Amino acid sequence: AQTVTQSQPEMSVQEAETVTLSCTYDTSESNYYLFWYKQPPSRQMILVIRQEAYKQQNATENRFSVNFQKAAKSFSLKISDSQLGDTAMYFCAFGRSNSGYALNFGKGTSLLVTP
Amino acid sequence: GAVVSQHPSRVICKSGTSVKIECRSLDFQATTMFWYRQFPKQSLMLMATSNEGSKATYEQGVEKDKFLINHASLTLSTLTVTSAHPEDSSFYICSARDQGATVRLRTDTQYFGPGTRLTVL
Numbered sequence: 072a073q074t075v076t077q078s079q080p081e082m083s084v085q086e087a088e089t090v091t092l093s094c095t096y097d098t099s100e101s102n103y104y105l106f107w108y109k110q111p112p113s114r115q116m117i118l119v120i121r122q123e124a125y126k127q128q129n130a131t132e133n134r135f136s137v138n139f140q141k142a143a144k145s146f147s148l149k150i151s152d153s154q155l156g157d158t159a160m161y162f163c164a165f166g167r168s169n170s171g172y173a174l175n176f177g178k179g180t181s182l183l184v185t186p
Numbered sequence: 187g188a189v190v191s192q193h194p195s196r197v198i199c200k201s202g203t204s205v206k207i208e209c210r211s212l213d214f215q216a217t218t219m220f221w222y223r224q225f226p227k228q229s230l231m232l233m234a235t236s237n238e239g240s241k242a243t244y245e246q247g248v249e250k251d252k253f254l255i256n257h258a259s260l261t262l263s264t265l266t267v268t269s270a271h272p273e274d275s276s277f278y279i280c281s282a283r284d285q286g287a288t289v290r291l292r293t294d295t296q297y298f299g300p301g302t303r304l305t306v307l
Contacts, residue, residue, distance in 0.1 A: 116298035173219045176229045
């Protein structure tokens with residue numbers, strides 16, 4: 072079974088600063104996908120960024136980037152120039168390619184961006 | 187982007203009744219949809235994978251006779267909570283995968299509905 076661990080239940084960052092959220096996972100699969108989803112107070116799940124395990128290059132999406140270390144099974148999310156609207160729960164997720172990309176989620180990190 | 191709707195957004199029912207939740211992909215076709223459950227301040231737990239035209243695949247520990255899933259078309263999956271009890275109260279979220287016909291969407295990415303809050307009295 073695949074497990075996803077987010078070791079930071081809560082984090083805080085000042086506006087315009089940079090913050091990194093950590094995520095580790097455990098799997099015996101070689102072909103998989105990793106995702107970061109954001110869940111604001113509305114509870115709508117929003118895709119932040121995705122990474123294919125076979126790609127060595129780290130994914131980036133505007134202010135969001137990941138540090139994917141496959142050997143270490145680590146997948147951290149860096150948010151640059153933090154904005155108040157980034158305040159949300161962030162979930163790291165493992166996508167199982169052999170089961171239709173069903174997701175195993177970590178427990179989440181609650182991020183608070185302060186003025 | 188990809189739009190997935192859920193109906194109803196909130197439902198309150200009496201213990202022992204059944205409740206149906208609909209999940210629709212509005213601008214793409216989804217051969218696979220997923221149902222998740224989220225308790226307050228907790229993560230999402232996968233309940234089942236719903237494939238169009240076939241039986242759903244349930245995760246270990248999820249009662250298939252209690253949580254009936256029907257994926258009758260490429261744009262609609264329903265979750266029926268039968269004989270609901272207070273412990274079934276939760277936030278239910280569906281997601282859908284594009285089958286690949288839409289160039290702008292990725293087939294390996296799930297798009298989530300807004301969720302349904304179920305309260306069983």
